[in-house]
Amino acid sequence: MATALLEMDRPESRLIWLRNPNVVRLLRDLATGTVPLTHDGLHQETPWRTVVHLRDLLMDSGVLPRVDRQLMLYQRWPTERLATIEDPEHRRHLQHFAIWHQMRRLRSKVEKGQLGRSQTNQVKQEITQTRAFLTWLAVGGRTVEHCQQADLDAWHTEKLATRRPAQTFLRWCMKTSRIPRLTLPPQVINQDQAPLHQHRRLAILRRALHDDSLPLRTRVAAALVLLYAQPVACIVRLTVDDVLDDGATIAVRLADPPSPLPEPVADLMRACVRSCRHLPYASSRSSQWVFPGRRPGQPMNPVSLQVHLRKIDVPPQRGRTSAIRQLVLQAPAPVIAKALGHHDKTATRLVTEAGGTWARYAPGDHTR
Structure with a gap:
């Protein structure tokens, strides 16, 4: 990594970065073995922006094997969100959806090519709106297992664009027989993309x-x-x-x-x-x-x-x-x-x- 920094056309910005106390601490801990020089070892460290940048440098220099960056960043996200959910049933549903379904989808996409940030952002929106849907059902005294067509119709009546990402969870629930087959509103094509003359x-x-x-x-x-x-x-x-x-x-x-x-x-x-x-x-x-x-x-x-x-x-x-x-x-x-x-x-x-x-x-x- 030192060689890569020295070979840069303008290394001044990297030298300034190396003086950052968090960078100094992380490099020292990696050198002494306090932090394992692995992706899993760095995954536990903070602050995350500094860790991400250091990990990118280590991969770019060949010190660490390359992994998909967006998938790597996403893996921390659902764990942090699940820890904030108090209702055990909501947490169980979201854990199954986020880990078993969404993570599997992302890993499948990585096998075909690198993920884009928009792909992981979309998954995050789907999980966020799923949590909102489960909370909304609970306020009405229902659980997802007892969700009915009237519930889906009412959910989509307001804030359709915001709430639509929850449909991924609902389709997954129908496919896995967690809820009966219900009807979701059709996708509306955004017409604010008219071509230029x-x-x-x-x-x-x-x-x-x-x-x-x-x-x-x-x-x-x-x-x-x-x-x-x-x-x-x-x-x-x-x-x-x-x-x-x-x-x-x-x-x-x-x-x-x-x-x-x-x-x-x-x-x-x-x-x-x-x-x-x-x-x-x-x-x-x-x-x-x-x-x-x-x-x-x-x-x-x-x-x-x-x-x-x-x-x-x-x-x-x-x-x-x-x-x-x-x-x-x-x-x-x-x-x-x-x-x-x-x-x-x-x-x-x-x-x-x-x-x-x-x-x-x-x-x-x-x-x-």
């Missing part, structure tokens, strides 16, 4: 590509949103290995096959890759993120990138919707879906919404 999308894109006063990474992200309909959560997970540059052309691996970048997007991407290890907060030379975060070995937080995009008038969701609607009018939906990493059903639906028709496409396998 085409001329507005192009005007925003033109500014992002040609205004040199804007931050470089924000310009690249804007191009990926407005041209390639990429979600912010996917953009921040791009690595330098996903950028394929043979000197003449440049492509980015959004899905399969890689998507070529036109000029001037290509030049912006080249500059972005060149500069990613020279940021004052870059974690180490081992960082491979095109959009590096402030924590060692971690990409930028998607929420932070959304904030940067909105500062230059790029609405991420609306811009992405506008881009994909335009793309599916220019090529078969399966082709667009495969190239950009979208589900083909989503792309096909957008063809219909955008007024497109399959009649103008020649028959055959459009995925080839």
Whole structure:
């Protein structure tokens, strides 16, 4: 870890961090064996922000094996929440749901790829609203085992958006026969994501590509949103290995096959890759993120990138919707879906919404 700190382009910030009394204590305890140099050993230490940063550095340096950071952070959360629940039945239900069901779901997702913060935040909301639902039932003199359709209807009558996450618990209860099969209100699609008008999308894109006063990474992200309909959560997970540059052309691996970048997007991407290890907060030379975060070995937080995009008038969701609607009018939906990493059903639906028709496409396998 010391070598990694010394190899950084600007180690001053890390040297300041090393003088923090909590950091000094943790490093001393790790060196003397007071705290085991393991993930479980660090899991018991405080303050948690300092511990998380130190653990990231240790993983980035190869001292500790890599584990999914979001799952690691989440594991502490349900234990702390369960300890605050006084009703033993409520605690039992939540423990089974949080540990047996939710934790298993998260671990299954980790096997397929790294978790995002939004995924663990969603799970936390589901558990929080489950606790609120159990408390609400108890106020009415009911337990979850005796929950009826009238109870679910009344629960969803007020604050539907806030209370909806509890439906994950309710579906789990129905599936495991804890409650009878009841009807939940259907999911309401948020219509506050109307696509930008085409001329507005192009005007925003033109500014992002040609205004040199804007931050470089924000310009690249804007191009990926407005041209390639990429979600912010996917953009921040791009690595330098996903950028394929043979000197003449440049492509980015959004899905399969890689998507070529036109000029001037290509030049912006080249500059972005060149500069990613020279940021004052870059974690180490081992960082491979095109959009590096402030924590060692971690990409930028998607929420932070959304904030940067909105500062230059790029609405991420609306811009992405506008881009994909335009793309599916220019090529078969399966082709667009495969190239950009979208589900083909989503792309096909957008063809219909955008007024497109399959009649103008020649028959055959459009995925080839």
